[in-house]
Amino acid sequence: MSEKIAVYPGSYDPITNGHVDIIKRGLKIFDKIIVAALENPSKCYLFSLEERLNILKECFKDQPAIEIDFFGGLLVEYLKLKKVGTVVRGLRAISDFEIEFQMALMNRSIEPEFETIFLVPSIKYSFVSSRLVKEVYKLGGEVTAMVPPLVDQKLKEKYAKK
Ligand code: PNS
Numbered sequence: 316m317s318e319k320i321a322v323y324p325g326s327y328d329p330i331t332n333g334h335v336d337i338i339k340r341g342l343k344i345f346d347k348i349i350v351a352a353l354e355n356p357s358k359c360y361l362f363s364l365e366e367r368l369n370i371l372k373e374c375f376k377d378q379p380a381i382e383i384d385f386f387g388g389l390l391v392e393y394l395k396l397k398k399v400g401t402v403v404r405g406l407r408a409i410s411d412f413e414i415e416f417q418m419a420l421m422n423r424s425i426e427p428e429f430e431t432i433f434l435v436p437s438i439k440y441s442f443v444s445s446r447l448v449k450e451v452y453k454l455g456g457e458v459t460a461m462v463p464p465l466v467d468q469k470l471k472e473k474y475a476k477k
Pocket of ligand 1: 324325326327353388389390391417418419421422
């Protein structure tokens with residue numbers, strides 16, 4: 316039987332434990348998850364693409380079922396390139412639904428063959444987002460339970476330098 320593979324795209328600026336939770340859940344359904352970090356030149360990231368990829372690789376270094384990659388441009392073009400037909404996204408709350416629904420339908424209108432599967436994270440991560448995590452660290456706080464230890468360290472280093 317062929318391997319079941321899904322792409323889990325995102326900005327990962329930085330990865331949170333909410334993302335990690337979705338990846339773990341995804342691996343109950345798929346044999347392999349490709350964690351694909353978006354590089355959008357018009358977006359201002361805290362972590363460069365290289366930093367985001369290094370963090371992702373370090374977080375999943377002992378897990379061969381998780382591949383770390385990046386993409387630019389349209390997600391559907393990346394899916395074609397990788398020959399993968401399924402996208403995984405996390406749905407934390409109703410507020411995520413509208414944008415995720417729009418993105419899934421937009422992707423489908425460009426490429427009808429692809430499917431999007433939504434996974435629900437643990438309730439303890441339902442309010443965790445990369446944006447809020449960055450804001451807390453920027454203002455001198457820390458949320459160590461919400462990010463992998465390496466991300467905690469990198470966020471502290473990043474904001475100590477600024
Ligand atoms: O972690 P994020 O920022 O919520 O991830 C958003 C992402 C990367 C999944 C989304 O922005 C994306 O797929 N961008 C690629 C550009 C694209 O394909 N746009 C058209 C369909 S929405």
